[in-house]
Amino acid sequence: xxxxxxxxxxxxxxxxxxxxxxxxxxxxxxxxxxxxxxxxxxxxxxxxxxxxxxxxxxxxxxxxxxxxxxxxxxxxxxxxxxxxxxxxxxxxxxxxxxxxxxxxxxxxxxxxxxxxxxxxxxxxxxxxxxxxxxxxxxxxxxxxxxxxxxxxxxxxxxxxxxxxxxxxxxxxxxxxxxxxxxxxxxxxxxxxxxxxxxxxxxxxxxxxxxxxxxxxxxxxxxxxxxxxxxxxxxxxxxxxxxxxxxxxxxxxxxxxxxxxxxxxxxxxxxxxxxxxxxxxxxxxxxxxxxxx
Amino acid sequence: xxxxxxxxxxxxxxxxxxxxxxxxxxxxxxxxxxxxxxxxxxxxxxxxxxxxxxxxxxxxxxxxxxxxxxxxxxxxxxxxxxxxxxxxxxxxxxxxxxxxxxxxxxxxxxxxxxxxxxxxxxxxxxxxxxxxxxxxxxxxxxxxxxxxxxxxxxxxxxxxxxxxxxxxxxxxxxxxxxxxxxxxxxxxxxxxxxxxxxxxxxxxxxxxxxxxxxxxxxxxxxxxxxxxxxxxxxxxxxxxxxxxxxxxxxxxxxxxxxxxxxxxxxxxxxxxxxxxxxxxxxxxxxxxxxxxxxxxxxxxxxxxx
Amino acid sequence: xxxxxxxxxxxxxxxxxxxxxxxxxxxxxxxxxxxxxxxxxxxxxxxxxxxxxxxxxxxxxxxxxxxxxxxxxxxxxxxxxxxxxxxxxxxxxxxxxxxxxxxxxxxxxxxxxxxxxxxxxxxxxxxxxxxxxxxxxxxxxxxxxxxxxxxxxxxxxxxxxxxxxxxxxxxxxxxxxxxxxxxxxxxxxxxxxxxxxxxxxxxxxxxxxxxxxxxxxxxxxxxxxxxxxxxxxxxxxxxxxxxxxxxxxxxxxxxxxxxxxxxxxxxxxxxxxxxxxxxxxxxxxxxxxxxxxxxxxxxxxxxxxxxxxxxxxxxxxxxxxxxx
Numbered sequence: 001x002x003x004x005x006x007x008x009x010x011x012x013x014x015x016x017x018x019x020x021x022x023x024x025x026x027x028x029x030x031x032x033x034x035x036x037x038x039x040x041x042x043x044x045x046x047x048x049x050x051x052x053x054x055x056x057x058x059x060x061x062x063x064x065x066x067x068x069x070x071x072x073x074x075x076x077x078x079x080x081x082x083x084x085x086x087x088x089x090x091x092x093x094x095x096x097x098x099x100x101x102x103x104x105x106x107x108x109x110x111x112x113x114x115x116x117x118x119x120x121x122x123x124x125x126x127x128x129x130x131x132x133x134x135x136x137x138x139x140x141x142x143x144x145x146x147x148x149x150x151x152x153x154x155x156x157x158x159x160x161x162x163x164x165x166x167x168x169x170x171x172x173x174x175x176x177x178x179x180x181x182x183x184x185x186x187x188x189x190x191x192x193x194x195x196x197x198x199x200x201x202x203x204x205x206x207x208x209x210x211x212x213x214x215x216x217x218x219x220x221x222x223x224x225x226x227x228x229x230x231x232x233x234x235x236x237x238x239x240x241x242x243x244x245x246x247x248x249x250x251x252x253x254x255x256x257x258x259x260x261x262x263x264x265x266x267x268x269x270x271x272x273x274x275x276x277x278x279x280x281x282x283x284x285x286x287x288x289x290x291x292x
Numbered sequence: 293x294x295x296x297x298x299x300x301x302x303x304x305x306x307x308x309x310x311x312x313x314x315x316x317x318x319x320x321x322x323x324x325x326x327x328x329x330x331x332x333x334x335x336x337x338x339x340x341x342x343x344x345x346x347x348x349x350x351x352x353x354x355x356x357x358x359x360x361x362x363x364x365x366x367x368x369x370x371x372x373x374x375x376x377x378x379x380x381x382x383x384x385x386x387x388x389x390x391x392x393x394x395x396x397x398x399x400x401x402x403x404x405x406x407x408x409x410x411x412x413x414x415x416x417x418x419x420x421x422x423x424x425x426x427x428x429x430x431x432x433x434x435x436x437x438x439x440x441x442x443x444x445x446x447x448x449x450x451x452x453x454x455x456x457x458x459x460x461x462x463x464x465x466x467x468x469x470x471x472x473x474x475x476x477x478x479x480x481x482x483x484x485x486x487x488x489x490x491x492x493x494x495x496x497x498x499x500x501x502x503x504x505x506x507x508x509x510x511x512x513x514x515x516x517x518x519x520x521x522x523x524x525x526x527x528x529x530x531x532x533x534x535x536x537x538x539x540x541x542x543x544x545x546x547x548x549x550x551x552x553x554x555x556x557x558x559x560x561x562x563x564x565x566x567x568x569x570x571x572x573x574x575x576x577x578x579x580x581x582x583x584x585x586x587x588x589x590x591x592x593x594x595x596x597x
Numbered sequence: 598x599x600x601x602x603x604x605x606x607x608x609x610x611x612x613x614x615x616x617x618x619x620x621x622x623x624x625x626x627x628x629x630x631x632x633x634x635x636x637x638x639x640x641x642x643x644x645x646x647x648x649x650x651x652x653x654x655x656x657x658x659x660x661x662x663x664x665x666x667x668x669x670x671x672x673x674x675x676x677x678x679x680x681x682x683x684x685x686x687x688x689x690x691x692x693x694x695x696x697x698x699x700x701x702x703x704x705x706x707x708x709x710x711x712x713x714x715x716x717x718x719x720x721x722x723x724x725x726x727x728x729x730x731x732x733x734x735x736x737x738x739x740x741x742x743x744x745x746x747x748x749x750x751x752x753x754x755x756x757x758x759x760x761x762x763x764x765x766x767x768x769x770x771x772x773x774x775x776x777x778x779x780x781x782x783x784x785x786x787x788x789x790x791x792x793x794x795x796x797x798x799x800x801x802x803x804x805x806x807x808x809x810x811x812x813x814x815x816x817x818x819x820x821x822x823x824x825x826x827x828x829x830x831x832x833x834x835x836x837x838x839x840x841x842x843x844x845x846x847x848x849x850x851x852x853x854x855x856x857x858x859x860x861x862x863x864x865x866x867x868x869x870x871x872x873x874x875x876x877x878x879x880x881x882x883x884x885x886x887x888x889x890x891x892x893x894x895x896x897x898x899x900x901x902x903x904x905x906x907x908x909x910x911x912x913x914x915x916x917x918x919x920x921x
Contacts, residue, residue, distance in 0.1 A: 131307045134580070136531070136572040138538070139553060143315070143565065146557040147322030223434050230436045230539060231554060243436070250440045250543065254448050264437045271432035494700040500655055501695075502715045502767065503688030512714070516705040592751040593704055 019208075022284040029280025032273035039270055043089035052080035054087040055238035066258055073258040075248060084240045085262055091241035092267070095155060096222040102160025103221070104214055107167025114168070115175030126172070129165060137162040141224070145233040152235060155228070159221050167213055174206045208285035215278035219271045226267060242267040293588075297581070304577045311573045312362065315566055316355055322560075358566070367567035372559045378567035381552060386571070389548035391464050392540060393533040396471035400529070403472070404479025405522065411480065412487035412518070413510055423480060430477025439470040439543040456545040467544045471537060475529050479522050487518035516590050523590065527583040531576040601628035602807045603652075603691075603775055608666035610644075610651045613659060617879045621647040623831040625666070629775065634801065634808040636818040638854070639828035640875050645811045648828075649777050651676075653693060654683040671774075689719045692768025696780040698760035702752040708763055709748045712736070715770035728770075735766035739796055758789035765796060776801075777809045782817065794821060815858050819843060824910070827851050830876050830886035837911035847905070847913040850887045885916065893917065 023029050042049060052070075061078035064070060072081035114125040144158045222242075228234040229243025237244070242263045249260025339348070349357070361368050367378035407423040414420055446466060447455040453462045490496060491514060499509045538550035549568065556564035588594045610622040622644040629635045637645045650656045652668050652675060668675040671690070675683065687693075695701040703711055712732035717723055729748075736744035739762040752760055761781060768776055778797065782790035798821060801808055810821055818825055818839070825842045827834040827850065835848040846852045856869040873890040876882065882889055888898040895916060902916045 131310050134307050134573055134577050135311060136569055136576060138532075139569050139572060140315075140318075142538075142554060143319060143557055143569075146554075147319060147560070219432070226434060227436065227539060231542060233554075246436055246440075250436070253440050253444050257444070260437075260440060264441075267434075267437070268429075268432045272428065275428065275431065494695060494697060495703040497655060498693075498695060498701045498764070498767075499703065499714075500684075501653060501687055501693040502718065503684045503686070504714055504718045505684065508714070508718065512710070513703050513706070591705060592707075593753045 019281075019284040023280050026280045026283065028276050029284075032276040032280070035269065035273045036277065039089060039266075039273075040093060042086060043093050046083075046086040046090055050080065050083040050086060052083045054079065054083050054240060056080075065256075072262040073256070075259050076252060076256065079238075081245075081259060081262055084245060085242075085266055088240040088242045088245050088263060089266065089270075091152075091235050091239060092222050092225060092243070092270075095152070095159065095225040095241070096218045098156045099159035099221045099225070100163070100214055100217045102156055103163035103167060103217060104210065106161065107164035108171050108210060110164065111168035111171025111173075112175050115172035118176070122172075129168060132165055138224075138227075141228065142231070142233060145228060155225065155234065159224050159228075162224070163217050163221060167210070167217070170209050170213055171206065174209060208281075212278060212282045212285060215274060215281055219274040219278075222267070222271065222274075293585075297585070300581050300584075304574070307577060308570065308573055312359070312566070312570060313355075315569050316358060317351075319560075319562055319565055320351060320354075362570075367570070368563040370556075370561055370564050372556070372561040372564070378563050381564060382549065382567055382571055385547060385549040385552050388458065388546060389537050389541070389550060392467045392471060392546065392548065393530070393537055395464055395468035396533055397475070397530055398472075399468055400472035400475035400479055400533075401522075401526075404476040405483045405519070407476070407480040408483025408485075408518075408522075409487065409510065409515070412484045412491070412514075413506075415484075415488055415491075420484075424484065427477040427480040430473050431481070433473060433477075435470050435474065435539045436543065438473050439466070439540060442466050442470055443543070456543070458544075458546045463544070463546075467537075467540045467546060470543070471533055471540050475533065478525060478529070482521040482525055483518060486521040487514045490514045490517050520587065520590060523583055523586050526586070527576070527580040530579045531572070600631060602631045602670070603809075604628040604667075604669040605648075605652065606667045606669070608648060608651060608668065609664040610647055610656065610661060611664050612661050614879070619878045620881065621661075621831050621878060622651060625828070625831070625833055627826050627833070627836060629807045629809055630823070631807055632801075632805045633823040634810055634821055635824045635826060636810045636812060636822035637826045637828060638812060638815065638818055640813060642875055642878065643828045644831035645828055646779055647831075649693070649779055649809065649811060653687055653691065653777070654678075654680065655687075685719065688715055688768075688773070689771045690774050692771070692773040692776045694761070694764050694768060694776065694778040694781045697784045698757050698764055699784065701764060702760055704752050707749055707751055708732075708736075708755075712748070712763070712767055712770055715767050719771060731770060732766075735769040736763070738769060738800070739763070739766045740792075741766070757785055758793065761785060761789075761793050762796065765793070765800070769800070772804075773806070775807045775809065777811070779811045780813070781810075783812070783814075790817075797821070815854060827854070830878065830881060832886060833914060834887070835911075835913045835915075837908070841908065841911045845907075845911075847907055847911070847917070848887075848915050849891050849893050849917070851913075853892070885914075 056079060061074060064074045064078075066073040066081075070080050070082060072085060074080055075084070110125065110129075114122045141158045141162055144154060148154055225234055225241060226243030226246065229241045230247040232247070234243055235241045245263035246260055246267070249256075249263060252259050358368065367382070370376050370378055370381060373381065407427065411420040411423040411427075443455060443466060446452050453466055454460065457463060487510075496509060496513060499513050504513070537548055538554060540546070541548040541551040542554075549571075552564065553568040555561075556568065605628065606626050608622055608625040609620070612619040612621055625644070625648050627635060627637075637648070639645050647656065647661075651661075651663055654675070656663075663676055666676065670686075675686070678686070702708075709729065709732055712735065713725070713728040716728045716731055717725075732748060733744045736748060741747055741759065741762055747755075752763070755763065764781075776797075781797065782793050785793060794817065797808070797810075800806060810817070812818060822839055824836070824838055826836045827842070827848065829850050835842065835846070835851045837845075842851060843855065846855055850871075853869070853871045857871060871890055876886055876889065882899070883901075884899040885891070885902045888894050891898065897916045900916075902914050905913050905915060905917075907913060
């Protein structure tokens, strides 16, 4: 029976394969994925892709408009903008990823402990979360950065510590529903391959929202870093991030517009791609969105 | 309802206490002090200064003293701006930030909700795709990118408004747009999503079956419920507009609360930093309360009796 | 014979989906006589609701598309009307009551608003006061006590049965000629069901309404209707008066449906159920769609069955008695 065979195939295919197939069909998400991969590779290979050093100044040259030597032009100190945008990508992407990992670590742990323990501890931890929601976090990050010095590792932690609240909520919600599911599983005969159920049904339920939310946190963190760097509280000269480059560009807006255009475009493309990828992942991993 | 509001306001106190305590010890744990930058203060004057600000007392006494001051509604004297209290500084600078933030929020709401409604009225057509495309661009346009661009266009090229500063009434326009654009984009997405969620509901089918006109369905039947996601985002958005104004105030050179905050942190002006944090925290909590009240007004099923 | 008020002829509604064309309604014809009740019976997914939504122009197009047929009502073909023309008919001439009263009323609006707009949207010369009084009156008609207080409440303050009464009151705001009731009691408790059906029947008698009653409950059919149409997989199967259908069912599907009614008389008898599942609407068998489940299936059933006229009012679509 052709029909039954198709059905069996569909059942046998795991959620992940299913999701993979769905996201492969999503052209926008795939384009975003390839763009991000390209952006990441270029950032890692930055030293091999350019003849200039990111801190090498050429005061005699000064600011020049883009040409074949300096693809993105040079800044007022004669530094190659292409090189600086490439190196800026290293900082921005690294901060984005590492700070997000910090936030995922805290959020998942907090949410899982809260949801798993339940009862009073859970209520208390959720009340704590509510208090934290009232915190002016941006102010806190600024205090941290100002008072403890502009240290890139501190920045990872500070930015990560800001972003975990929603993650904790999501994970807690999933864990609480997971707990009730466990009872159901236990009640069903012991002979059922439990690990199969856990791996096929329960784990994905926690992991997929975490993956989706992580993808959507990265652009937030990248923005936050750019924001701090823009205020002069992020990475220090001569290191660059997209935020510092844009801040530099603002001061020369009227005279050397290329100094702001390229970092802005790169930052925006990355943010757009991350958002598209996050939306695509949500559609692919959340079976409820099937009908959308 | 009144009882509920009172309860919520009382409930603020422990939240604010936690925030005050955290901030207090955080900034005092940090290396450096408020008088570090003044290189040549004679020791006796420094001692006087420290006595004036209770800096010579043990940390816990300073803490108790500060809480005592707070209980009286006093945020204390500024460490850096002589003869000025934190209360004065906040009351002077906040209205500036509030003008920018308030106008920005209004702009974000009007543009966002209208765009969302427009998009939701014909889902998955060009009338939907075009505003949603702009909304996506908007969510990826941070204030420090859009600000300079607006400045370049309207102040430098067209010369409609001045480049920066805070003198003329028109000086509020560009900062407000800069601040509001990203939130307008969020509001557009939320409104569209909220309305599309409702359009699928049975009661909309009922309204169609009654022969209600399309735009009446849109405005009467879906708007109230469709606004709920935007309303719950209003709290965080309003708070973020105040903190987001840090950048805008820097770009446009506006003497608002945000700039004072960054400056006070750099100066280690303990009382001013604390005052700003506490003030913003109170604002956030109050905004959240307002959001909850608005929720109850929009959704009859929600009741706080 | 009483003249028909609404005549549906060869209605075809298809859904164009990723997994293929679903023929939700395929060649449906029936007519409703003035002041009478027609019941449409069928399992869920048999296309009853889709047919009604097609008549009302309430289906989202796409994915739905009305591929053919006509719906004659007061000298017009409803399927040829523009959306605006259709809107002025909806609610004013043809009222509709839906299955789930819990979700069919707008939770954000007062009952008064929802009642009054049913009138004011069609006649903007009606004053608010008139509309309000009319709303109070309709609430009384459907047996809601203390309407003056209730009218200012929100749907969540009403119970399921009360909400369905409000739904009925809403259709009475104007003076409709036809009421389409789409499983009006399925979501309600049995005791409430009887009350709602009573209200509907009384109104129909009092005001001479025509009614299309969609249900899968044959008990309701017997008590409420004059004529019955049985549907299966989007197609008409058998049509006739209540007496004809209940006492002389012709089509094997109708017979099976009647046999699956639990009977008080034969307590120990095992409940009969039709074997198999309703067919996949995207993948209908050729010929008679019921053939795979039919107890009297014959080789010829893979061909499209003929319409057999058993009496002026009784037709059946089946190969039985087709000379082989």
